Amino acid sequence: MNVWAVANQKGGVGKTTTVVSLAGELARQGERVLVVDLDPHASLTSYLGLDPETTDDGVYALFRQAAGESTPSPHVRPGQAEGLDLLPASPALAVLDRTLGTRKGMGVVLQKGLASLGQGYDHVLLDCPPMLGILMVNALAACDRLVIPVQTEFLALHGLRRMLRTLEMIGRSRDRAPEYIIVPTQFDRRTRAATQSLYTLRDEFHPHIWTQYIPVDTRFREASRQGRALTCSDPASRGAQAYASLARHLLSLENTPQEELAS
Numbered sequence: 258m259n260v261w262a263v264a265n266q267k268g269g270v271g272k273t274t275t276v277v278s279l280a281g282e283l284a285r286q287g288e289r290v291l292v293v294d295l296d297p298h299a300s301l302t303s304y305l306g307l308d309p310e311t312t313d314d315g316v317y318a319l320f321r322q323a324a325g326e327s328t329p330s331p332h333v334r335p336g337q338a339e340g341l342d343l344l345p346a347s348p349a350l351a352v353l354d355r356t357l358g359t360r361k362g363m364g365v366v367l368q369k370g371l372a373s374l375g376q377g378y379d380h381v382l383l384d385c386p387p388m389l390g391i392l393m394v395n396a397l398a399a400c401d402r403l404v405i406p407v408q409t410e411f412l413a414l415h416g417l418r419r420m421l422r423t424l425e426m427i428g429r430s431r432d433r434a435p436e437y438i439i440v441p442t443q444f445d446r447r448t449r450a451a452t453q454s455l456y457t458l459r460d461e462f463h464p465h466i467w468t469q470y471i472p473v474d475t476r477f478r479e480a481s482r483q484g485r486a487l488t489c490s491d492p493a494s495r496g497a498q499a500y501a502s503l504a505r506h507l508l509s510l511e512n513t514p515q516e517e518l519a520s
């Protein structure tokens with residue numbers, strides 16, 4: 258089982274789109290995929306067709322159970338849109354930082370939960386909220402690899418540096434920080450500003466940056482309106498092709514021994 262977290266403290270950079278597109282692509286290839294919605298706004302949960310007001314038995318239940326509270330058992334909703342299995346979010350997740358944030362052991366709840374809930378899956382993808390808190394800390398502790406989508410615009414670079422400082426800080430309190438890969442998103446090759454940002458990203462963050470990019474493609478919005486992954490509804494589109502290529506790259510990293518990557 259590979260666990261990939263998709264995170265960036267900046268909002269609207271394409272985290273949920275990346276989770277749905279990658280997960281859809283992997284499922285299309287016959288891989289068994291679980292997606293986990295860690296965002297109190299529950300965009301991924303709604304995207305895949307569930308009403309977040311009815312999903313307190315997802316991630317929220319996992320944390321309440323770990324805190325010893327009486328709660329329904331957390332369970333995965335099988336076969337949501339594109340056949341993806343989902344551990345859903347609910348708005349109640351917003352109170353976790355206040356109610357459980359300082360309790361001991363709360364940083365590894367997801368890691369422990371996935372040991373059972375993640376059984377039988379080839380891939381688990383975690384959709385993180387755009388802020389640092391107990392949910393993102395849990396995702397960083399549970400993942401083998403972190404995917405950081407970054408918009409190809411100048412201001413996005415500040416958000417990225419902040420995200421990397423967070424990662425470093427969390428890495429210091431663990432044996433190891435997860436490997437990370439930066440994915441340029443919403444790239445509009447017609448604008449000079451986007452091209453310049455892409456070059457700056459490549460200069461500053463080599464070798465952690467994916468050498469390709471996800472283009473701006475209006476079909477992502479259309480796919481989300483339909484509750485579909487673009488990689489499934491229109492695999493030939495530019496956006497879908499880019500995510501298929503990213504999926505291939507991520508899989509190749511998982512299949513390459515660490516020693517080889519280091520040499």
Ligand SMILES: Nc1ncnc2c1ncn2[C@@H]1O[C@H](COP(=O)(O)OP(=O)(O)OP(=O)(O)O)[C@@H](O)[C@H]1O
Pocket residue numbers: 267268269270271272273274275296300386387442443444471472473474475477478481496
């Ligand atoms: N490559 C793209 N081309 C065009 N539109 C895109 C692209 N990627 C994402 N979008 C659109 O941008 C918006 C934000 O994307 P998304 O919800 O994936 O970001 P997010 O990082 O998850 O946001 P949040 O921080 O609020 O959770 C959505 O409307 C989505 O359809």
Ligand SMILES: [Mg+2]
Pocket residue numbers: 272273274296300301384385
């Ligand atoms: Mg999101």
